[in-house]
Amino acid sequence: MTSHRKHLVRDFNHFITCYVCKGYLIKPTTVTECLHTFCKSCIVQHFEDSNDCPKCGIQVHETNPLEMLRLDNTLEEVIFKLVPGLRxxxxxxxxxxxxxxxxxxxxxxxxxxxxxxxxxxxxxxxxxxxYHRSDPQIAICLDCLRNNGQMGENIVKGLMKKFIRCSTRVTVGTIKKFLSLKLKLPSSYEVGV
Structure with a gap:
């Protein structure tokens, strides 16, 4: 016989509340240096006065701590599912x-x-x-670093644009597939990224 254990939202409050405002995390934003998460508005406002993490005190960035922030859309969805009516x-x-x-x-x-x-x-x-549209975005430079006597340099020059913009969650495998399709490479040709 299996027993089902019920959990109350308050059991998870430690994980889904903001250290600064003590409310539920709204637009959860993680500091990449220490992985502490705060409401976006709380951490941005905090960084107007200080470059340190409000929870652990680590210096986030010498000059621009906002560069070290990442939105956590997955956590936001979890919070909205856990707390009825919050969204x-x-x-x-x-x-x-x-x-x-x-x-x-x-x-x-x-x-x-x-x-x-x-x-x-x-x-x-x-x-x-x-799914990835609201993720933080990065620009990737597509440039041929080596030309081992193969057709690499000529093919890369065939790309219309040198940079691609994509989600920070993009995988190297996805970039390889993208390049293979965009460059119309034969399946025997291996792309290194």
Whole structure:
């Protein structure tokens, strides 16, 4: 006989609350130097006054600590699944914020209110269709480092663009497949990345 153990949300609060504001993590953002996670707004605001992690005190970056932050969309989805109504509450607060501040900045512009609603409607319809779209992005330079008497240099020059922009979650295998397809390489040709 198997027993099912029930867990309450409060059992996970230590993992899903912000050290700075003590509320649930909203737009969880991880400091890559120490892997501590905070609300995006809390950590960005903290870095206006200090370059140190608010939890462990490690210096995150000498001049620009914001470079060392990464959004954690997976954790955000887990939190929204664990805490009923949190997503809706946050969306409503964001709409109200933009409504209050719209008239101050540019009264003729709708701001992100309409755009936000449309994006969320699309996400609900498509599911995980654009899974990596909101990830932090990187630019990768495609350059041939060696030309061992093979056709490498000529083929790489055949690319229309030297840089590609992709999710930080992209794998080397995906980049290899992309290059093979883009360059129309025979299957016997091995791409090294």
């Amino acid at each position: 809706e509450k946050e969306q409503q607060q964001e709409v109200e914020f933009w409504r209050r501040n719209k008239s101050k900045e540019n009264p003729d512009e709708d701001g992100p209110i309409c755009k936000k609603a449309r994006v969320d409607e699309e996400d609900d319809d498509k599911g995980d269709g654009d």
